[in-house]
Amino acid sequence: METRVRKLNTPMLRDWLMSYLFLLPAFGFFLLFVAYPMLKGIYISFFNYSLRKFTFIGLDNYINLFHDEVFLKSLWNTTLLVIITVPIVIVFSIFIAMNIYKKKELARSFFRGVFYLPAVSSVVSITVVWGWIYHPNYGILNYITGLFGAEPISWLGNTHTALLSIIAVLITTSVGQPIILYVASLGNIPTSYIEAAQIDRASSWQIFRKIIWPMLMPTNLYIIVITTINTFQCFALIQLLTSGGPFYSTSTVMYGVYEQAFKLGNFGMASAMGIVLAVVIGVISIIQFKYFGSDVEY
Amino acid sequence: MSSSVQADLKTRLPSSKEIRKKQEGSIGKVLSNILLVIATLFFLFPFYWIVTGAFKKQTVATAIPPEWFPVHPTLENWTQLFKNPVWRWTLNSFIVSCGEMIAICLVASLAGYVLAKKFFPGRKLIFGLFVGAMALPKQVILVPLFTMLADFGWVNTYHGLILPAIGWPFGVFLMKQFSQTIPSEVLEASRIDGCSEVRMFSTIILPLLTPALGALAIFTFIGSWNDYFSQLIMTRSTSMMTLPLGIATLQGEFTTDYGIMMAGAALASVPMILIFLVFQKAFTQGITMGAVKG
Numbered sequence: 117m118e119t120r121v122r123k124l125n126t127p128m129l130r131d132w133l134m135s136y137l138f139l140l141p142a143f144g145f146f147l148l149f150v151a152y153p154m155l156k157g158i159y160i161s162f163f164n165y166s167l168r169k170f171t172f173i174g175l176d177n178y179i180n181l182f183h184d185e186v187f188l189k190s191l192w193n194t195t196l197l198v199i200i201t202v203p204i205v206i207v208f209s210i211f212i213a214m215n216i217y218k219k220k221e222l223a224r225s226f227f228r229g230v231f232y233l234p235a236v237s238s239v240v241s242i243t244v245v246w247g248w249i250y251h252p253n254y255g256i257l258n259y260i261t262g263l264f265g266a267e268p269i270s271w272l273g274n275t276h277t278a279l280l281s282i283i284a285v286l287i288t289t290s291v292g293q294p295i296i297l298y299v300a301s302l303g304n305i306p307t308s309y310i311e312a313a314q315i316d317r318a319s320s321w322q323i324f325r326k327i328i329w330p331m332l333m334p335t336n337l338y339i340i341v342i343t344t345i346n347t348f349q350c351f352a353l354i355q356l357l358t359s360g361g362p363f364y365s366t367s368t369v370m371y372g373v374y375e376q377a378f379k380l381g382n383f384g385m386a387s388a389m390g391i392v393l394a395v396v397i398g399v400i401s402i403i404q405f406k407y408f409g410s411d412v413e414y
Numbered sequence: 415m416s417s418s419v420q421a422d423l424k425t426r427l428p429s430s431k432e433i434r435k436k437q438e439g440s441i442g443k444v445l446s447n448i449l450l451v452i453a454t455l456f457f458l459f460p461f462y463w464i465v466t467g468a469f470k471k472q473t474v475a476t477a478i479p480p481e482w483f484p485v486h487p488t489l490e491n492w493t494q495l496f497k498n499p500v501w502r503w504t505l506n507s508f509i510v511s512c513g514e515m516i517a518i519c520l521v522a523s524l525a526g527y528v529l530a531k532k533f534f535p536g537r538k539l540i541f542g543l544f545v546g547a548m549a550l551p552k553q554v555i556l557v558p559l560f561t562m563l564a565d566f567g568w569v570n571t572y573h574g575l576i577l578p579a580i581g582w583p584f585g586v587f588l589m590k591q592f593s594q595t596i597p598s599e600v601l602e603a604s605r606i607d608g609c610s611e612v613r614m615f616s617t618i619i620l621p622l623l624t625p626a627l628g629a630l631a632i633f634t635f636i637g638s639w640n641d642y643f644s645q646l647i648m649t650r651s652t653s654m655m656t657l658p659l660g661i662a663t664l665q666g667e668f669t670t671d672y673g674i675m676m677a678g679a680a681l682a683s684v685p686m687i688l689i690f691l692v693f694q695k696a697f698t699q700g701i702t703m704g705a706v707k708g
Contacts, residue, residue, distance in 0.1 A: 132534040134611045142525035142586050143540060149581030150547050150555065157558035165561075208453075215450045225694060227450070230457050236690045237461075238640050240658040241679035244665065245460045248467070248672050254476040256463070288457060293701055300702045320442065341549075349553045352642045356662060370553055377557045378647055390554040397551050 157387045165384035177388035190367040198347045200283055205290045205343050213298030228296055235292035243356035246285050272358050275365040282353055282366055294339045301335040337408045341401055348397050369393045467676030475672040491673035502653055503660035507639055513576040514638040515631050518585045523627060526589025527619050544583035553643055560647050570650040585630050588704050592626035629700025632693045636686050658682045
C-alpha cells in the first residue's frame with residue numbers, strides 16, 4: 117500500500133488536490149448555510165433566546181411545548197394534513213398518469229403542464245385566487261353550491277371547513293411532480309409484460325395490481341417520502357389564507373415556528389419546535405423506507 | 415360509481431365473456447377520460463379566474479351571480495397596481511433568482527463532476543452528507559439560519575437572500591447523477607492529450623453537462639422565485655421585497671379589491687408559467703433525473 121502511494125505520488129496528489137478545490141465552493145456553502153444552522157438549531161433549542169435574553173434552560177423549551185395546547189393542536193393539524201393529503205396525492209397522481217401516459221406526446225405534455233401549473237406558480241397567486249373563490253359573500257364556490265340549494269359557508273372562517281379547504285388547495289399544488297414521475301416510470305414498463313397479460317385475459321385491475329403497481333414501487337417510495345416531507349412543512353398556504361385561524365384550527369407546526377420566532381421573538385422555543393418536527397419527519401421517513409422499501413429492488 | 419355502472423352492465427349484456435370484457439374496458443375508458451377532463455378544468459379554473467379577474471371592475475368582480483367573462487374589460491386594475499413599487503419588486507425577484515441560478519449552476523457542476531468522476535479520500539463521506547441533508551426538512555433550519563444572518567448583518571440584503579440558497583445540495587446531487595453518464599474514455603483521452611484539469615472542465619465537461627445545467631437552471635430559477643418563506647423572513651423594507659412578497663402585502667391594503675389582487679397574482683406567476691411552458695422538456699427531464707436513486 118505504502119509503495120503504491122509513493123509510486124502514484126505527485127500526479128495522484130495533484131489530482132486529489134484539484135478534486136478538493138472543485139468541491140470546495142459547494143462544500144463550503146453547505147457547511148456554512150446548512151450543516152452549521154442545523155447544529156445551531158439544536159444548540160439554541162436549549163436556551164431562552166429572544167432579542168434581549170440568551171440563557172441556558174435545558175429541556176424547558178421541550179417540556180413547555182408538550183404542555184402547550186396550541187402546539188399540540190398544531191401537531192395534530194399537521195398530522196391530519198399529512199394523513200389526508202398524501203394518500204389523495206398518490207391516488208390522484210397515479211390515476212392521471214395512467215390516463216395520459218399512453219397519449220400522444222403533445223397531449224401528454226399538455227396534461228402534464230396543466231397539473232404542474234399550480235406547483236410552478238407563486239404560492240401567493242394561488243392563495244390570492246383561492247381566497248376569492250372561498251370568500252363567503254363574493255366567492256364563486258358559495259354561488260355554485262347555492263345553485264344546488266346549499267347555505268353559504270365561510271369556508272376559511274369556519275373551524276370545521278378551514279383545514280379541509282386548505283387541504284384542497286394543497287393537493288392541487290402537490291400533484292405536479294408526482295404526475296411527471298409516474299408518467300416517466302409508467303413509460304418505462306415494457307409493453308410486452310402488459311401485452312402478455314392481456315393475451316392471458318387478465319382484467320385491467322389485475323394488470324394494474326400484479327404488473328404495474330409492483331413496477332411502480334421505487335417511484336412510489338420516492339413520491340411518498342417527498343410528499344410527506346413537503347406536507348409536514350406546509351406553511352405559506354396557511355400563513356396567507358388563514359394565519360392559522362380560526363381558533364388555531366389550521367395552525368401547523370411550521371406556522372407555529374414562524375409565529376414563535378418572527379412574531380413573538382422566541383427563537384429558542386421556535387428552534388425546539390423545528391427540532392421536534394424534524395425528528396417526527398425523520399422517524400416517519402425511516403418507517404416509510406422500511407415498509408415500502410422492502411418491495412424495492414436496488 | 416364506476417363499479418355500479420359496471421354491475422348494471424353485467425346483468426344487461428349478452429353472456430359472452432369476450433364482449434362483456436371489451437365493453438367494460440371501453441366504458442371504463444370513457445369514464446376515466448371524463449374524470450380527466452373534469453380534473454383538468456378544476457386545475458385550470460383558478461388561472462382562468464386570475465386572468466379574467468385582472469380585467470374586471472371592482473363592482474363586477476364582487477358581483478353575484480359572477481360574470482364568467484369580463485364583458486367590459488378594464489385596465490384600471492393594472493394602473494392601480496403599478497402605483498406600487500411593482501417594477502422594483504420584479505427587479506428584486508430577478509436579481510435574487512438569477513443570482514441563485516448562476517451561482518448554483520457553477521458550484522454544483524464543479525462538485526457534481528468531481529463526485530462522479532474522481533476518486534479521492536472522503537468522496538463517499540462528502541456525498542453521503544449531501545444526500546443525507548437533502549432528506550431533512552429544509553424549512554426547519556430557517557430559524558437558526560435567520561439568527562446567523564442577523565448576526566452577520568445580512569438581513570434585508572441581496573446576498574442575505576442569495577448566498578444561503580447555494581448551500582442546499584440538490585444541485586450537486588443532480589449534476590453528480592448526470593456526470594456519471596459521461597463516458598470515462600472521453601476524460602482519459604483528453605488527459606493523455608495533456609489537458610489541464612481546469613481547461614478540461616471548461617472545454618470538455620461543461621459542454622457535455624449542458625442539458626443537465628439547463629434543467630438545473632430552470633429548476634433553481636423557479637424555485638428561488640417561489641421561495642416565499644425565506645423571502646418573508648429575510649426582507650424588511652418595501653424596497654427590498656420580491657414580487658410575490660410585495661403582492662402578498664398588497665392583500666392587506668386591497669382586501670376584497672379582487673381586480674387589483676388578480677392583476678398582481680397574474681404578474682407574480684406569469685413569468686414562471688412562461689418559463690415552464692417554454693422549457694417544459696428540460697424541466698421534466700430535471701425532475702425525473704433528480705429522482706433517480708444514486
